[in-house]
Amino acid sequence: MPWDLTLTDLPDLAWGAALLGTGGGGDPYLGKALAADSLAAAGGPVQFLDPEELPEDALVVTAAMMGAPTVVVEKLPNGKEAALALRALERHLGRPVTATMPAECGGMNSMVPLISAAQLGLPVVDADGMGRAFPELSMTTFGASGLPGSPMAIADEQGSVAVVDAGPDNRRLESLARALAVSMGASAWMALYPMSGADVRRTAVPRTVSTALELGRAVREARESHRDPFAALRETLPRTVYRHGTVVFSGKVVDVDRRTTDGFARGRAAIAADGTGSAEGACELVFQNENLLARIDGRTVAVVPDLVTVLHAESGQPVTTEALSFGQRVRVFVISAPDRLCTPEALAAFGPRAFGLDEDYRPATLVP
Template sequence: MRELGADQLDDLARGAGILGTGGGGDPYIGKLLAREAILAHGPVTVLDIDEVPHDATVVPVSGMGAPTVLLEKLPAGTEELTALRALEAVLGRRATHIVPIEIGGVNSMIPIAVAAQTGLPLVDGDAMGRAFPEAQMVLPTLIGVSTTPMAIADDKGNTLVIDAVSNRWSERIARAACVEMGCQVSSADTVLRGDQLRDGLVPATLTLAEELGRAVRLARAGHRDPVEAATRLLGGTRLLTGKVVDVERRTTGGFARGRARLEGQDGVLELSFQNEHLLAVRDGEIVATTPDLICVLDTDTGEPVTTETMRYGLRVTVIAAPCDPRWTTPEGLVLAGPRYFGYDCDHVPLPKEASRRE
């Protein structure tokens, strides 16, 4: 058990931005929400997975939509709590713990805000170990836990509660509604019992995000290479250092989809994304694929660059890092591997040196 205060948010947001693999929504906006909630309600209690009682009702609360929309259409700040209360109403019981559904971007910050607002403890972990674009892409799907009931709330005060026959159907229905509601909504879904956390979460990812953000900051302050510090901590590998020369981006079907082209001394790298980076092709060869992490960092500062803020001329370094091993099982790859997203290729394992530091 530890306390999470406002002064830790900068590191955490930076690290979560990197783990968000280009997606998960702008962590800056999430940081403002979390900071305001902590300043108003006090610091948040963070628990390790092992500290959560087996009969706990652990509720992930998150934002859903296209990060491109989040940039221009700020949350009202009340949606998360509305979604949580709507979920509790159908559950017939209150949440006892809050947890991030993904450790990427704004969705690592929103649960902090909700934990502060409700006074509930926050669980150190998340259901992906990164960010993914679709709601069924969570470890709970792999262990048969339903993402529904799923409660969704928008900035206008509309709510809906979905009960679906599969986690894929809940995503489809929620996404369609989300687009109509303005492409940026809050969701409370994928309720976990305390004894499901070990199989349903990647542990200690809030801690990892904070360490990652701190490592980048300290490297920068010590005039060391911040990208190198992040790469080492993630057990990753450097794919390319260069310049963004082209970005093609469109917000369709409730996602920010597109491609980016980077040129460096070592060659040309093409990234494809759907909210998150999904495929990296260097000089025509596939060098990294989802579900591994493909992260874009500012070469000078080590700050994460999200897909919606990527633009011509940015000097960036792209790194790849191994995902949680449950994602590269056959079932994990069916759920979030390259073929699911329509890429005609198998998952390409990262080079041996790329394995996360333990």
């Protein structure tokens, strides 16, 4: 059944999307602010469609921002880029878009389709192509299932727009789009992965937007009633495609090595135990825009595609990789990946070795 997302829903959605974004997917504050402006200007809610409600021959186009998160906090968008890219892709395809959809979860990228949908009067599909965030546009369940990301349109805040078609080669598309994004100032906005309603049902991770909204609402209500927000997360996740989640480490950030290269924010963070959790010693995080791996005392406890996220110890607010800093007291919260992220084809596209990690994927042990 279709449902409406209103202005009052945005804080909960931004929180839940940032959680599922695993440290990436863009700045949730900026994403929320841009979406709020677009919904206010539209004077009404944005309608969401369940994947099962899409006509077989619907034309669905995903929307996302591409680039280094560290850049976006300084190079602000004008808010029209996503709609500009979508209209350019429509012209190239020669037919109107039925609905838009997030390419990934994230504080910004879950909001991008809302922005263009509100501006263009389109519905949004309650699904995405990652169930989390990944740094490369080829790293999607769409691509792992054989769908091409091409043709795609890419736009920047100056009004520049380009259409790129790499045929079925999504790695080549990533390379070309990344070069364009870097030339556009290391961040740009895209419309890509045009697909049918049947393709959405076959390849997308379903109901991730409503899940993000539910998670954000659960944590907010827990805080308002002075209950443990981390317990609220653990209680809510089994009702979703993610199934399980738990705190694996609590401590203080003691070191962050972060650099922006080739359009990515890459690095490591070290967290020292503070004595409030069961873990001893130190936790190391490895990230490329998103958190990829968590080690405790040298032992890997979670690795992609499982979701490794960092939350403020007191507020439970997600901490993006560009916002990690010395002295923060945090909890590392791990969430099990949806089944669609764990197929052999998916692991080949975005498992540990796709990032150059010398690890095989083993699901994190989150249930006693």
